[in-house]
Each structure stands twice: as structure tokens, then as C-alpha cells.
Ligand SMILES: Nc1nc2c(ncn2[C@@H]2O[C@H](COP(=O)(O)OP(=O)(O)OP(=O)(O)O)[C@@H](O)[C@H]2O)c(=O)[nH]1
């Protein structure tokens with residue numbers, strides 16, 4: 001079976017953390033009481049969640065940028081900022097998320113409910129009261145919120161048909177799929193126009209869609225290999241719902257009920273269990289069928305030309321697909337976590353220029369005010385605790401070299 005792969009690019013960004021606040025209590029005549037700046041709220045996270053009601057990656061074509069909410073800044077009087085809202089993005093079961101640049105597989109969302117933290121929100125900055133120590137009674141600095149993590153993903157999905165259109169050649173299968181989806185198979189008034197399957201995504205609304213397969217026409221004896229035979233019956237095999245399209249104005253004069261009998265016989269002959277699969281029987285070309293032809297027709301009839309009942313048929317199919325999805329056993333959902341590396345490393349940028357990478361180091365320099373000596377002292381202490389000076393010395397950094405951390409640069413002064 002040919003494999004239909006759906007692909008999309010997606011840019012995800014966690015919310016920014018709110019900034020911590022610098023504030024002091026006012027206690028009567030005392031201008032500066034203790035520090036009471038609140039912390040900023042954490043930025044919201046972006047999650048991808050496998051959802052069986054989603055069937056394609058179509059939604060990302062129009063909206064490739066997705067962002068979680070920002071954390072709110074801290075305030076005085078120890079008021080902490082609110083957390084940013086998390087964002088949950090529904091993707092079809094079986095979606096594989098890769099890093100767009102390296103191609104590395106980051107997550108494989110197999111079962112309904114599986115979720116993956118695609119992009120973490122930034123931490124909230126700590127307010128100035130968090131920097132109080134026995135030596136620092138009145139810290140005049142706080143942390144900036146950390147920026148949310150941002151990345152480009154490539155999503156891939158092997159498309160599986162929810163509905164297979166089963167019908168005689170020329171019954172109007174390709175015409176139907178081309179009116180309800182973006183699929184554009186060739187349409188012509190002769191049998192065997194369609195020689196290979198086409199898939200189309202039928203969107204009901206923002207949360208519900210299903211995949212329809214237009215497959216080549218079946219004829220009597222197909223289950224024994226006649227016509228295009230087994231090859232095509234195989235495409236029906238994995239569909240959740242079968243939609244029999246019966247030509248009400250058949251060119252070669254096979255009565256509608258007879259067409260249905262032959263089709264079901266071929267399907268059952270190929271795999272008996274396919275006859276118990278949910279199915280819908282639809283008469284086609286109602287616009288040009290004579291009243292005599294349809295006198296005994298007890299199933300729904302539609303016309304892809306005038307649109308009569310097309311919407312109804314689509315809704316009935318969506319309902320059948322929804323029920324079939326519900327009836328499937330639910331595997332236990334898993335949460336896939338892949339924390340970003342925290343450790344620091346040094347990259348040489350030029351002759352006398354280096355950059356320190358790593359979330360921990362970057363977080364340390366994300367202070368409100370790197371111009372106060374107090375804040376700079378604090379940064380020095382923390383970087384030393386992380387072992388950054390040692391890393392720099394080992395990398396060959398000498399006095400006077402320029403060191404970048406995040407958006408700040410420093411001149412390197414070796415420890416005494
Ligand atoms: N009047 C009328 N003609 C239709 C309708 N639907 C399809 N047709 C015509 O029927 C002919 C066959 O349509 P297709 O959609 O190519 O049929 P198919 O089932 O895909 O045929 P194969 O690919 O050969 O199996 C074309 O001439 C269509 O224009 C309809 O609702 N009303």
C-alpha cells in the first residue's frame with residue numbers, strides 16, 4: 001500500500017516568565033523597610049497532545065505559529081505574578097515531531113492522550129526579597145523573567161483512511177471526494193478513471209475531521225483478482241467505515257440493488273469481517289436518476305452535482321467515524337518529557353571572544369540591573385558556584401577576553 005504522508009511545519013514558543021519586582025515595605029517614618037518585591041509568574045508551556053478526533057496536519061498550514069501565555073510580573077507587597085496559560089495543541093494519533101533543522105525525532109505521539117512538552121515557558125524572575133541574606137539586607141535588584149523556549153518542528157503523519165469509498169467504476173467516487181475535500185482526482189465519464197487511491201481530509205469543524213479514501217472501482221470477481229482486484233481491496237482493509245456508493249444511473253444497466261449485492265459479495269469474499277464494519281450505503285447521481293430507477297431505493301441518495309444530501313452524507317459518515325473511534329480500546333496515554341540541558345559549555349566565537357551556553361548560566365545573568373555592584377557581585381558568586389570560571393580557563397580564555405552570556409558581555413578577570 002502506498003503510504004500517504006502528511007507534513008507540516010510548526011513553530012512553538014513557551015510564554016515568557018514575568019519579571020520579579022524590586023520593592024520595599026514602607027513602615028511609618030522608616031522610608032525603607034524590608035524588601036517585599038514579588039516573583040514573576042512562570043510562562044505557560046506548549047504541549048502537543050494526540051487526539052483521535054484530529055486526522056490530519058491541515059490545521060498547521062494556516063496557523064504555523066503557536067504560543068503559550070506570558071507570566072505576569074511580580075508586584076510590591078510580595079504579590080506574585082500569575083502563571084501564563086498553557087497551550088494544548090491537538091495532533092492526530094501517530095504524529096511524529098522532529099526538530100526541523102536536525103531531523104532528530106523528539107516525540108512519537110501514538111495513542112489518544114499522549115502528550116509531549118514541546119516548548120517550556122520561561123521561569124518567572126524572583127523578586128528582590130528572595131535575594132536577601134545576612135550580608136544583603138536590602139537587595140536593590142530582582143530577576144528578569146526568562147524568555148519562553150522557542151523552536152521549529154517538523155510534524156509528520158502517515159495518513160490512514162477513516163472512510164473508504166467502495167463502488168463500481170464510474171459510480172461517482174472521485175466526484176464526491178473532490179466536492180467534500182481538497183483532493184483533486186481525475187474525473188471522467190468512463191470506468192477505471194482512478195487507478196490509484198487518493199486521500200482527502202474532510203473537515204467538519206475545528207475539532208473534528210476525518211480522512212476519506214477514493215479508491216479505484218471494484219468489479220465482479222475483484223476478490224479473485226479481476227480488474228484491479230486485491231490491490232484495491234487492501235485499501236479498504238484498514239478503513240474504520242465503508243461507504244458504498246451505488247450508481248443510480250449505471251451506464252451498463254446493473255440495477256442499484258444488484259450493484260450493492262456484488263460489492264458486498266466481493267468485500268466479504270476478500271475478508272468476511274469487513275462486512276461487520278460500520279458502513280453507509282448511498283445512491284449517487286440522484287439529479288439524473290429517473291424516478292423509476294429509484295422507486296425501490298431505500299437508502300439515502302445524493303448528488304455531487306446539485307449537492308443534494310451531500311452535507312447529510314458527510315455528517316452521517318463523521319458520526320460513524322466518531323463512534324468507531326470511540327469504540328476503539330484506549331491505550332494508556334504517556335507523557336513524553338525531554339528537558340532541555342541545563343549544563344554549561346563554552347564556545348569560541350573569535351580570537352578573543354567566547355560564549356557561555358546553558359540555561360542555568362543564562363538565567364543567572366538575567367537580572368534586572370547588571371549595573372549595580374551588588375547585582376554584579378551576586379552574578380559572580382553564582383557563576384562561580386556553577387563552575388563557569390573553571391570552564392573558561394580550561395577553554396583557554398585569558399584575562400581581557402570577551403565573554404558573552406545571553407545578551408550580556410563581560411571582560412574576563414581570572415580568579416585570584
Ligand atoms: N449527473 C451526475 N453525474 C455525476 C455525479 N457524480 C459523478 N458524476 C459523473 O459520473 C462520471 C464518473 O464520475 P467519477 O467521479 O469519475 O467516478 P468514479 O467512481 O471515480 O469512477 P472510477 O474512477 O472510474 O472508478 C463523471 O462523468 C461525473 O461527472 C452526480 O452526482 N450527478
Ligand SMILES: [Mg+2]
Nearest residue numbers: 173174193194
Ligand atoms: Mg475515480
